[in-house]
Amino acid sequence: MSPSQKHHSFIRKVWILENTSSLFKRNTGLLVGDGRFELAFVQGNGYRTYRNNTVETFRKGIYLGGQMDSPLDVELLPETHITFIKLEPWALSMLSDFNFKESLNHTVPFQEVNKSLHTKLIGLHPIMNRKKIINILSQELEDRAKTTWRWQLIREACLLFDAQYPDFKGAKTKIVSKFQKSSRTVETKFGRAVGLSPQQYSIGMRFRNFSEELKHHTNSITLTDLAYKHGYYDQSHLNQDFKQYWGFSPKQLSQNKVFITDQKEAFRYYTI
Numbered sequence: 232m233s234p235s236q237k238h239h240s241f242i243r244k245v246w247i248l249e250n251t252s253s254l255f256k257r258n259t260g261l262l263v264g265d266g267r268f269e270l271a272f273v274q275g276n277g278y279r280t281y282r283n284n285t286v287e288t289f290r291k292g293i294y295l296g297g298q299m300d301s302p303l304d305v306e307l308l309p310e311t312h313i314t315f316i317k318l319e320p321w322a323l324s325m326l327s328d329f330n331f332k333e334s335l336n337h338t339v340p341f342q343e344v345n346k347s348l349h350t351k352l353i354g355l356h357p358i359m360n361r362k363k364i365i366n367i368l369s370q371e372l373e374d375r376a377k378t379t380w381r382w383q384l385i386r387e388a389c390l391l392f393d394a395q396y397p398d399f400k401g402a403k404t405k406i407v408s409k410f411q412k413s414s415r416t417v418e419t420k421f422g423r424a425v426g427l428s429p430q431q432y433s434i435g436m437r438f439r440n441f442s443e444e445l446k447h448h449t450n451s452i453t454l455t456d457l458a459y460k461h462g463y464y465d466q467s468h469l470n471q472d473f474k475q476y477w478g479f480s481p482k483q484l485s486q487n488k489v490f491i492t493d494q495k496e497a498f499r500y501y502t503i
Contacts, residue, residue: 241322241372246315250307264299265439266432268318272357293341295335298426302477303332310401314357321385324424325375329428384410385424392433399433
């Protein structure tokens with residue numbers, strides 16, 4: 232599969248995280264949110280997450296990774312393979328009436344989100360049936376897109392926030408005007424469908440875009456250039472806000488094991 236190949240208008244990326252070792256040695260890395268949902272197909276011994284002194288273990292199965300407003304420390308247990316299908320933030324509002332605000336910083340068994348779709352997918356091995364899984368998801372999303380309008384508002388909002396950040400207020404004004412909805416209605420529908428408020432989403436995307444460029448293009452751009460590009464007047468202001476949001480500095484991001492996939496890619500593979 233070519234890294235530039237796009238899967239579907241509702242499916243942004245497929246990426247794989249794998250620990251092929253049979254030794255029980257702690258292998259961890261930081262996972263940061265990007266405003267999209269992760270459908271995780273877990274094979275093998277599973278994985279653990281660490282956040283705020285809370286440890287959770289997830290065994291074989293299908294899970295929905297909710298939105299994140301802080302990094303998540305992930306430990307992959309030995310002989311574990313996870314296939315992640317990254318869904319655009321407007322996709323899940325078509326599949327379920329689930330309130331995705333409740334999944335903020337949480338991982339949810341996918342059957343709680345859409346039981347019938349979970350039944351179709353649970354028997355498919357994600358390594359051998361990846362293309363079939365994507366086709367089933369794509370068809371389900373295409374069918375739902377014909378019968379609901381909600382995703383259009385959410386999609387338009389996300390694209391505007393992505394394109395206009397850090398001008399959050401300007402983007403929101405355009406959305407309210409285009410859809411003839413009140414500001415409160417936009418806030419409510421967006422929050423329920425995406426799991427973040429419009430402002431949380433916009434701020435998160437700002438740091439996510441910066442993080443991607445820093446992680447994948449370190450040889451072609453300086454921190455000062457990145458600061459200006461992402462709306463900061465100086466690097467010190469960026470460093471302060473970045474550390475407050477992620478909990479570590481931009482320099483630490485480039486040095487540590489952080490799982491950040493490039494938005495320009497449709498596929499990425501990590502092994503630890």
